Amino acid sequence: MSHPVHRSLVSVDQLQALMASPTPPLVVDVRFDLADTGAGERAFAAAHLPGAFYLHLDRDLSGPKQVGEHFRGRHPLPEREAFAATLRSLGLRHGQQLIAYDAADGMYAARLWWMLRWLGHDAVAVLDGGFAAWQQAGAGTSAAPSPRPPEGDFALGEALEQPLSAQELFGQLGRVRLIDARAAERFRGEVEPLDKQAGHIPGASNRFFKGNLTPEGRFKPADQLRAEFLAVLGSFDSADTVHQCGSGVTACHNLLAMHHAGLTGSRLYPGSWSEWSAQPRLPLAKG
Known part of the structure; x- marks a missing residue:
């Protein structure tokens, strides 16, 4: 089957x-x-x-x-x-x-x-x-190295997800819903353990990626995720949404949660705060 x-x-x-x-x-x-x-x-x-x-x-x-x-x-x-x-x-x-x-x-x-x-x-x-x-679940694990199979035939296809550069995002500020997946205290600029400056990209909304999970560490049901993200999107469509975080990792968690909820077409800014905050000409916000 x-x-x-x-x-x-x-x-x-x-x-x-x-x-x-x-x-x-x-x-x-x-x-x-x-x-x-x-x-x-x-x-x-x-x-x-x-x-x-x-x-x-x-x-x-x-x-x-x-x-x-x-x-x-x-x-x-x-x-x-x-x-x-x-x-x-x-x-x-x-x-x-x-x-x-x-x-x-x-x-x-x-x-x-x-x-x-x-x-x-x-x-x-x-x-x-x-x-x-x-x-x-009591499922088995292994400590043995997995035997390498023959080389696969995977080939690049048309991209189903589109990244955005810092310059592209700067040109679209105010015209897209920008969602920052970092913890709230980093978003507000109270702490910054990893990057050059503290704060966030002007106009961004904060949706900490762990908000997608139940207390047991599973993803929330699709209907619940859909309602929560629609509240963040407001008047914006999912296709007019850009996701970022510290370095383009946890932002993908929000993208996955939205996809699971049937909200597709959002884009990733891979450089995220780590790139943005290192560029002296780009604007910053706090609070």
């Missing part, structure tokens, strides 16, 4: 059924810790979903960091073809279902979800509840 394509979230039960099917998904572990960039790899080596492969936020889900006037934020996007080659090396085939998971409420898995869609691949979803949900 063929399984439906999953395009936003999957449950543990759904993933187990997919893994047992004749056409199993590619499962990718993107556990990471911004404060200890090797922690995810160590956790993967100790225990991971059977058959999963590991991708690293800094090395694989980001391009080289630039400095000076070419700085594009702490986690700039890699070149599309370079990332497509990374996925082929994991065996990704055209149309194959890919499932991403992490141990951080979906924040890194959502980045991978967005990036697959950016490459034109829509058969991608995030494991709801991540590694913790898998363990809580």
